[in-house]
Amino acid sequence: xxxxxxxxxxxxxxxxxxxxxxxxxxxxxxxxxxxxxxxxxxxxxxxxxxxxxxxxxxxxxxxxxxxxxxxxxxxxxxxxxxxxxxxxxxxxxxxxxxxxxxxxxxxxxxxxxxxxxxxxxxxxxxxxxxxxxxxxxxxxxxxxxxxxxxxxxxxxxxxxxxxxxxxxxxxxxxxxxxxxxxxxxxxxxxxxxxxxxxxxxxxxxxxxxxxxxxxxxxxxxxxxxxxxxxxxxxxxxxxxxxxxxxxxxxxxxxxxxxxxxxxxxxxxxxx
Numbered sequence: 001x002x003x004x005x006x007x008x009x010x011x012x013x014x015x016x017x018x019x020x021x022x023x024x025x026x027x028x029x030x031x032x033x034x035x036x037x038x039x040x041x042x043x044x045x046x047x048x049x050x051x052x053x054x055x056x057x058x059x060x061x062x063x064x065x066x067x068x069x070x071x072x073x074x075x076x077x078x079x080x081x082x083x084x085x086x087x088x089x090x091x092x093x094x095x096x097x098x099x100x101x102x103x104x105x106x107x108x109x110x111x112x113x114x115x116x117x118x119x120x121x122x123x124x125x126x127x128x129x130x131x132x133x134x135x136x137x138x139x140x141x142x143x144x145x146x147x148x149x150x151x152x153x154x155x156x157x158x159x160x161x162x163x164x165x166x167x168x169x170x171x172x173x174x175x176x177x178x179x180x181x182x183x184x185x186x187x188x189x190x191x192x193x194x195x196x197x198x199x200x201x202x203x204x205x206x207x208x209x210x211x212x213x214x215x216x217x218x219x220x221x222x223x224x225x226x227x228x229x230x231x232x233x234x235x236x237x238x239x240x241x242x243x244x245x246x247x248x249x250x251x252x253x254x255x256x257x258x259x260x261x262x263x264x265x266x267x268x269x270x271x
Contacts, residue, residue: 009061017073029095040206070183083248085237090256103221113222120226125233137178151175152197157205
């Protein structure tokens with residue numbers, strides 16, 4: 001078992017509960033994105049045991065993080081939304097140099113790749129206009145359970161793509177606050193149904209991404225980088241209000257940059 005994946009999963013899970021921040025982006029920062037896709041894609045191959053040894057500690061870390069941080073993130077987003085988002089802005093800005101270095105963009109990028117990057121950026125950035133106000137769903141009909149399943153499926157498909165937040169997709173669909181409330185209060189019916197949808201979406205999307213990474217690596221990275229940059233526009237909370245808000249936002253943004261630098265140094269330079 002690759003037990004250090006637990007701390008990687010903790011970082012991914014923390015991001016997954018925040019609308020606008022992708023666990024896939026954190027996986028890129030940690031230098032495990034390609035391996036994550038390959039392991040999900042290889043679950044039904046002859047080497048499934050090796051892939052499980054990678055995925056089980058990672059999934060354990062994600063689960064621990066989501067269940068322990070759901071209340072904290074809910075509180076932070078309620079009381080300190082601006083500084084919290086600036087922390088993740090710092091993380092996302094910090095990942096970009098590693099992304100460009102990973103694909104050696106100076107050497108491999110052509111004009112068409114920058115065009116792909118721009119289209120991807122605009123597509124993700126436009127999602128900012130889709131956010132809706134929602135309330136907690138109390139109905140428990142089979143239609144609602146089906147909604148939770150497909151919400152989990154779509155959310156996980158987005159979750160594994162850098163730049164697209166699974167939580168943000170749940171917010172667009174209108175079930176984010178219901179799912180977060182279910183996690184915080186251990187409503188296992190919603191957790192299990194949504195979890196099954198998430199597992200199904202991860203497996204299906206991993207096969208699609210693996211296909212493109214293996215055949216069109218540079219173009220796929222152009223899409224990924226565009227998504228990561230586009231996510232900055234999605235989660236940007238606006239200019240801080242007041243001197244206190246400004247100072248907090250500067251500190252949290254710098255903290256995000258620092259963590260991105262440290263994680264990137266550990267994973268890319270030593271891993």
